[in-house]
Amino acid sequence: MTTSAVILAAGCGSRLGAGASKAFVPIGTQPMICYCVKAFSRLSEIDDLVVVVRKEDMDRMRQVLQPAADQLRLVEGGKTRRDSALAGVRAAKGDLVLVHDGARPFPSPSLIRRVLAAAQRDGAAIPVLPITDLLHRADGAGHINGEADVSAHALLVRAQTPQGFKRTLLLESLEAAPPGVRDDATAVLQSGGGVATVPGEETNIKITYPSDLSLAEAIAAHL
Known part of the structure; x- marks a missing residue:
C-alpha cells in the first residue's frame, strides 16, 4: 500500500492576526509550513506529498x-476546508491518505505512524486527546447554567490531525x-463509515491565536 500526505495550507489566519496566510507565519527561523513538510517528507512511509495552497x-x-x-506537489485550494481537502485528496496518488492541518506544525513521527497503522487496519483513524477541563453549559448571555452532562463528558475527546483514511473512502465521503463539514472524520461518519482513534499528543498543537505562537516557539526550540 502506498501513502499520500495532504497538508492543508490554504487558511488565511484571520484570528492569528497575521495579515497573510497562516502557513507563512514564522516560528523561530522558519515559516510554519516548513515544519509540517519536514514532518512528513522525512518519513520513508510517505510516498507522495501534496500541499494545498x-x-x-x-x-x-x-x-x-x-x-x-x-518531494512535493502544490495544489490550489478551495473556498472551504472541505473544498481544499477534496482538491488535495483528488490529487493524491496513494492508496492511503493522511490529511493534516497546516496549522499543526509539530506532528511527531510516532504520531504519524500510529495514525497510518490504524488507517491501514481499520480504513479510517484520527488522533484524539481526552478533555481534562470541567465543562459548563453557557446560556449565551454571559452566564453558565449548569455543569455539562458528566456521562457525555467522559465520552468527549479533542480531535487532532493527521487523520488517515483509505483514499477511496475519503474521496467518496468528501x-x-x-x-x-469541519473535518474529514466527520465526512466519513456522515457517509456511514466508522473511524478508529489513536492517542494524540499535547505537543501537536494547532496555531490559532497569537498566544499560541509563544508555545510553538518553545516546542520548536526543543526539536
Whole structure:
C-alpha cells in the first residue's frame, strides 16, 4: 500500500492576526509550513506529498518550499476546508491518505505512524486527546447554567490531525459532504463509515491565536 500526505495550507489566519496566510507565519527561523513538510517528507512511509495552497500564494509557496520541491506537489485550494481537502485528496496518488492541518506544525513521527497503522487496519483513524477541563453549559448571555452532562463528558475527546483514511473512502465521503463539514472524520461518519482513534499528543498543537505562537516557539526550540 502506498501513502499520500495532504497538508492543508490554504487558511488565511484571520484570528492569528497575521495579515497573510497562516502557513507563512514564522516560528523561530522558519515559516510554519516548513515544519509540517519536514514532518512528513522525512518519513520513508510517505510516498507522495501534496500541499494545498491558496491561488494567490502559489508563487510564494514555491519559493518557501523550493528546497523540498522534488518531494512535493502544490495544489490550489478551495473556498472551504472541505473544498481544499477534496482538491488535495483528488490529487493524491496513494492508496492511503493522511490529511493534516497546516496549522499543526509539530506532528511527531510516532504520531504519524500510529495514525497510518490504524488507517491501514481499520480504513479510517484520527488522533484524539481526552478533555481534562470541567465543562459548563453557557446560556449565551454571559452566564453558565449548569455543569455539562458528566456521562457525555467522559465520552468527549479533542480531535487532532493527521487523520488517515483509505483514499477511496475519503474521496467518496468528501464528495458527498456539505461544504461546511469541519473535518474529514466527520465526512466519513456522515457517509456511514466508522473511524478508529489513536492517542494524540499535547505537543501537536494547532496555531490559532497569537498566544499560541509563544508555545510553538518553545516546542520548536526543543526539536
